Amino acid sequence: MRNLFLFLWKYNFFISFLLLEVLCGYLIVQNNNFQRASFINSTNQVAAKVNSAVSSVTEYINLGITNDALSRENAAFKSLMPDVFYIDSAIRRVQSDTILKQQYTFMTAKVVNNTTNRRSNYLTLNRGSLQGVQPEMGVICPDGIVGIVKDVSDHYCSVISFLHKDSRISARLKKTNFIGSMVWDGFDATHGRLNDIEKHVKVNKGDTIITTSFSSIEQQALEEPLKNDR
Amino acid sequence: MIVKILAQLWRFIFLIGIQVVLLNHIQWSGYVNPYVYILFILMLPVETPKWLLLILALCTGLVIDMFGTSGGIHAACTVFMAFARPGVLKLIAPRDGYDTDTRLTPGVMGFNWFITYISIMVLLHHLAYFYIEVFRFSEFFMTFFKAIINSMITVALIVVGQYLFGRQGKRNERIIG
Numbered sequence: 001m002r003n004l005f006l007f008l009w010k011y012n013f014f015i016s017f018l019l020l021e022v023l024c025g026y027l028i029v030q031n032n033n034f035q036r037a038s039f040i041n042s043t044n045q046v047a048a049k050v051n052s053a054v055s056s057v058t059e060y061i062n063l064g065i066t067n068d069a070l071s072r073e074n075a076a077f078k079s080l081m082p083d084v085f086y087i088d089s090a091i092r093r094v095q096s097d098t099i100l101k102q103q104y105t106f107m108t109a110k111v112v113n114n115t116t117n118r119r120s121n122y123l124t125l126n127r128g129s130l131q132g133v134q135p136e137m138g139v140i141c142p143d144g145i146v147g148i149v150k151d152v153s154d155h156y157c158s159v160i161s162f163l164h165k166d167s168r169i170s171a172r173l174k175k176t177n178f179i180g181s182m183v184w185d186g187f188d189a190t191h192g193r194l195n196d197i198e199k200h201v202k203v204n205k206g207d208t209i210i211t212t213s214f215s216s217i218e219q220q221a222l223e224e225p226l227k228n229d230r
Numbered sequence: 231m232i233v234k235i236l237a238q239l240w241r242f243i244f245l246i247g248i249q250v251v252l253l254n255h256i257q258w259s260g261y262v263n264p265y266v267y268i269l270f271i272l273m274l275p276v277e278t279p280k281w282l283l284l285i286l287a288l289c290t291g292l293v294i295d296m297f298g299t300s301g302g303i304h305a306a307c308t309v310f311m312a313f314a315r316p317g318v319l320k321l322i323a324p325r326d327g328y329d330t331d332t333r334l335t336p337g338v339m340g341f342n343w344f345i346t347y348i349s350i351m352v353l354l355h356h357l358a359y360f361y362i363e364v365f366r367f368s369e370f371f372m373t374f375f376k377a378i379i380n381s382m383i384t385v386a387l388i389v390v391g392q393y394l395f396g397r398q399g400k401r402n403e404r405i406i407g
Contacts, residue, residue: 013280017313020288024306028362031301042299051297054251115254115298117263119363119373122299158299165364186369187261 032166042113042124043153051113051124073142107131109139112156116189121161123147128155145169145211163189174208176201182209238274242290245270250297261376264384265304266391267294268355271312272348273335276328280316287312300363307358311351318350336392344392349385356381 008015031041042048113124127133129152139146139159147161162169162184169182171194180196194209249267256262271287291305298304319328322343336344360377 013284013313013316016281016284017309020284020309021306024288024291024302024309027295027302028306032365041301042297044296047297050250054255058255113297113299115263117256117258117261118300119360120300124299165366186364186372 041151041158042122043128043151043156043158045153045155048112048124048126048153048156052110052126055110055112069142107133114161116161116163119186120165121163122150123159123161125157125159126155128153128157130154133157162192170212171209172212173197173201173203174210179212234275238270241273242270246290246293249294254298262380262383264380264387265294265355265359266384266387268308268311268352268384269388269391271308271315272351273333276319276332276334277330283312283315284309303359303362306362307355310358311355314354315351318347318354322346322350336389345385345389348388349381352384352388353377353381356384 042051107127109125109127111123112126113122115121115123123139123146125133125139133149133152135149135152137149139149145162147159147164147167149157150160151158160167162182164184165186167184170179171182172179173194178197178201180194182192182194184192197203245267249265253264253266256264267290270290271283274283274286287308288305291308292302294300294304294308295302324339324343332338334344334347339347356377357374360373360380364373
């Protein structure tokens with residue numbers, strides 16, 4: 001017994017190092033687990049406050065880009081308005097409430113913190129459980145999918161970005177309906193990779209890629225155009 | 231004693247602030263993200279007890295993890311770096327060892343010594359960080375490339391920062407350095 005204590009004392013530095021690394025390893029595994037909440041995350045009050053202070057400054061710099069995205073989205077919506085189409089038939093479609101049930105509800109949120117330069121990226125949004133956010137909700141933006149909600153606190157939530165090493169989004173080619181899985185290979189935040197498309201399928205530059213309804217986590221049948229990058 | 235602790239605390243807050251407010255938001259070319267906050271561990275006095283080194287490294291890493299949603303990765307590799315610090319200091323010790331109260335700045339220790347020390351430690355930290363972050367060997371060389379690039383940028387930032395913000399040693403020592 002005495003020898004054991006002597007041994008522990010002699011190597012106390014190495015042993016405490018090992019213990020701390022095991023603790024960190026536990027935290028990392030905890031964080032990598034999609035289904036479980038992590039202890040150390042950016043939804044706590046201090047981190048989120050600082051991050052939102054920073055983002056309120058950088059917001060102004062990106063105002064032009066945001067404006068462009070919004071007006072593009074507006075144009076897309078306007079082209080769907082009923083008055084845009086010619087009505088050349090006398091039959092009107094009747095929409096009955098028993099058939100058309102509300103499937104999705106939407107909520108706006110501001111990005112408080114966002115990274116694109118790591119291998120696994122996360123966002124922090126300024127909506128939390130008090131506003132009705134729950135883990136595993138889908139997040140979208142005018143340009144397409146963003147990610148999945150992971151941790152939720154009272155006023156903030158953290159989102160697993162599509163730019164994450166474990167993100168796999170079920171996606172298909174809009175024109176030909178061939179299905180693949182969309183991943184990010186870690187270098188360029190503007191380019192993704194659509195895997196598992198058969199060799200014989202013709203893919204042209206500029207083809208649109210949209211999400212499918214196969215993934216249980218993503219919102220079902222969320223049709224969002226993605227850039228074609230195969 | 232109190233003054234020394236306050237000085238270290240001030241450096242801690244300053245470096246964490248720089249890291250969180252400025253460097254975490256660099257979006258240059260997609261994979262550049264220098265981690266300058268480790269300078270806090272690197273600049274602790276030589277005679278800091280080893281156990282305190284590990285505890286401080288854990289705290290620093292966890293704070294950075296908290297801000298960046300990286301869940302323990304920074305803590306793991308900062309602790310690893312703190313574990314390596316006494317060994318590295320011994321390895322590159324000057325001929326007559328370290329005096330008590332030595333400040334590990336380029337002004338006091340000399341520029342060559344300082345840049346060797348910083349480079350070794352930053353490389354250790356960044357290699358650990360990027361491999362833990364990716365956690366697979368299928369992207370081995372890309373991860374290696376990222377670690378090297380980011381190490382170089384971090385070392386450059388630290389050296390520039392030392393001359394901009396760091397209090398230098400005595401003026402004559404600075405000329406020698």
